[in-house]
Ligand SMILES: Cc1ncc(C[n+]2csc(CCOP(=O)(O)OP(=O)(O)O)c2C)c(N)n1
Ligand code: SF4
């Protein structure tokens with residue numbers, strides 16, 4: 001039977017099913033193959049909070065969205081072209097994401113009366129049968145039955161056979177998009193080395209899915225998305241948390257310090273711990289503490305001892321670390337605090353994304369306790385940003401927040417990875433050993449940037465005491481003197497302000513330097529804003545985009561940039577936080593634009609806001 | 617610590633130029649003095665010594681020691697010391713904490729450092745009161761204690777600190793007191809010699825808010841009858857003229873009168889390595905006002921050899937390097953799947 005291949009530029013595909021269906025794995029495997037092929041891509045995994053939510057229910061639906069393209073892209077796509085659903089609940093939860101005319105691939109076994117009931121379709125209603133999906137191209141495949149058929153001689157039990165279902169789907173999708181199976185076969189072979197029966201079963205099912213596409217009469221068209229013309233170089237695919245973990249190892253290497261990572265597990269930060277705990281041969285010391293207070297406490301201890309101290313959590317854990325962050329501010333030692341933000345307050349939406357901890361990072365401590373705050377804007381950018389956080393912490397002897405969020409942490413994109421030799425070096429300045437006849441050691445003596453030296457135990461002649469009580473400048477002795485306290489508060493603040501001299505000026509990412517409307521973003525909204533502004537500019541709108549990485553201190557020219565526009569809009573996945581800071585610091589009438597749904601902005605939402613504002 | 621130091625230092629050289637600010641007569645002075653006296657005998661380089669404390673009167677201690685020191689935040693010294701020791705296993709790390717600091721706000725970190733068994737020494741200054749905040753009851757205060765925050769008597773049942781530590785699998789537990797300098801020094805030496813977390817509870821008089829809490833153990837009149845000094849391999853004997861002994865009837869300790877015909881050979885022989893007996897000893901914790909109560913033991917209750925966290929951490933790193941070679945950053949950056957765009 002003849003099959004045609006349609007060339008297309010840009011595809012968004014959403015895999016959806018029970019969290020037990022292996023959706024994330026299917027998505028990740030297809031992503032890796034696509035990346036190796038050379039498309040630009042962006043992914044968005046979206047999972048329920050429960051590991052095994054009740055099967056077949058709407059609450060249990062797990063999704064993995066992937067957009068891949070022969071053009072450069074910045075978001076995982078607003079709406080999808082292909083929706084793969086393993087059951088009725090997955091269809092119901094995601095249908096609104098599908099473009100009119102889009103393709104639905106439905107596992108019919110997941111549409112039996114039981115599943116339809118669990119998905120809360122009225123009795124007797126089956127969307128596959130009632131023409132309600134007329135606007136779409138629906139392909140029904142009985143994946144369960146075909147998987148069983150394919151493995152009937154394998155000797156495996158029903159449960160094990162059922163678990164390979166996702167490989168059938170993956171095989172089919174690989175066929176549909178003209179991709180080969182090599183990478184997936186290699187993955188399966190590695191993963192199931194120790195259980196050859198399972199390895200073979202998975203490969204067999206994968207191939208069955210692929211050949212099903214080839215032989216089945218219903219599928220006449222395959223799609224081809226050509227390689228993207230990205231900047232020249234060598235690429236790999238990378239997720240945000242992975243990039244952060246590697247960035248920490250790189251910072252340790254480039255500073256010559258031992259990485260100490262003290263943490264307590266929490267979604268969506270734990271993957272950094274998992275990753276780092278595998279890098280023991282890099283000398284990385286990971287420490288899973290009894291709680292977040294001990295996590296940061298141990299990190300402060302390690303940093304006092306001369307290690308590159310990094311602690312990580314998400315909002316609730318950062319709240320617990322607050323008092324200790326204040327101690328680090330007082331001690332003036334390097335400390336990196338990673339916050340992979342999630343929906344709050346309290347436990348909030350643990351597996352969903354949000355940017356609602358900016359004010360917590362800036363102000364969430366007792367006393368005047370300034371800390372540096374910087375935020376990554378894409379999965380790959382987590383590498384650069386965490387590296388920069390380490391640099392600032394070490395070179396300026398200060399706590400630094402690295403902000404990411406669930407969307408960046410789990411999302412992925414191609415990364416033109418650097419070579420070690422191209423990474424800047426990080427210069428730790430240690431106080432030198434002292435001889436008896438040398439003048440007394442002054443632990444709080446500062447250089448011109450107001451930075452003190454790192455005086456670590458084990459260094460002869462540097463015996464001294466530090467602590468959380470206010471200290472006299474230079475000597476570090478306890479001091480309750482009123483003038484000294486004011487002086488010290490101002491000095492610690494100025495030390496952080498001085499960092500503005502060492503960071504890049506704020507750039508306009510896209511658009512003119514001066515004009516009608518500036519969209520100011522920070523963190524993971526980058527892709528959506530970029531895509532929206534680019535489209536609007538192409539359509540002739542007078543709009544520009546600036547994305548702030550350095551949130552404290554701000555780049556020195558930020559005020560000037562803001563004053564160059566008639567209007568400033570600040571899209572944030574919170575109830576308006578950066579906008580408050582900008583208004584406070586620069587007295588600009590910046591306009592908040594908020595989305596607080598645990599989901600990233602779509603490019604269309606931002607574009608609409610731009611159009612609406614400029615049409616007024 | 618067998619390494620010899622080029623230039624030994626004196627107790628005097630461990631004093632700092634800061635004025636000591638405890639109330640006159642506070643038991644903390646005596647502890648400071650004994651620590652300063654014993655440390656030069658341990659053969660540790662001064663720059664390798666680190667004192668980490670939490671918050672409380674007792675936690676001011678590091679300011680008075682001419683070593684490295686950190687006066688941190690309430691309850692967290694144990695956590696901070698853990699990280700320091702993990703990063704720098706070669707340092708000699710001492711934690712100074714109070715009964716509130718260690719048993720209340722820092723209770724969680726205390727039990728965890730004990731089970732992890734970092735090679736550090738914990739000096740718990742137990743005055744059974746919150747000194748720095750001016751006299752509220754602590755988790756070590758006895759039931760019915762009248763304080764500013766318990767005018768009708770505390771209804772909190774207190775912790776038995778050493779039983780708690782034993783329950784957390786501590787590898788060294790001992791008790792001593794501020795008013796017995798020789799014993800205090802001996803116990804400190806033993807604590808330092810032990811590889812693992814050494815838990816030393818020090819009864820300390822707060823003469824302002826809880827004066828005399830331990831007088832029965834220090835006062836000439838009562839000391840002999842109320843205290844039991846443990847010595848390895850020796851029978852449990854106490855009392856005026858050493859006339860009383862303790863023997864075990866099954867698991868029940870009973871006091872016998874050696875002057876009245878009890879045989880010394882029947883007595884309980886102290887064995888620091890016996891976990892079960894250490895458990896019983898830690899329960900010699902009766903209210904001294906009750907009739908027929910057992911004396912309070914002092915000395916080393918229990919010691920055990922178990923691997924230290926920081927050693928295991930370093931070992932995993934060493935093994936990993938010898939197995940997979942020293943990490944290559946370029947390889948890590950590259951990952952396993954790449955593609956080229958020309
Ligand atoms: C987070 C925090 N909570 C409360 C306090 C107040 N505080 C300081 S010391 C202390 C109790 C100290 O008692 P203890 O540890 O027994 O030390 P002592 O003063 O008796 O030596 C309290 C409640 C504090 N400093 N920090
Ligand atoms: S309040 Fe008590 S413990 Fe604190 S310094 Fe005074 S006497 Fe010592």
Ligand SMILES: [Mg+2]
Pocket residue numbers: 672714715716741742743744745746747754
């Ligand atoms: Mg106390």
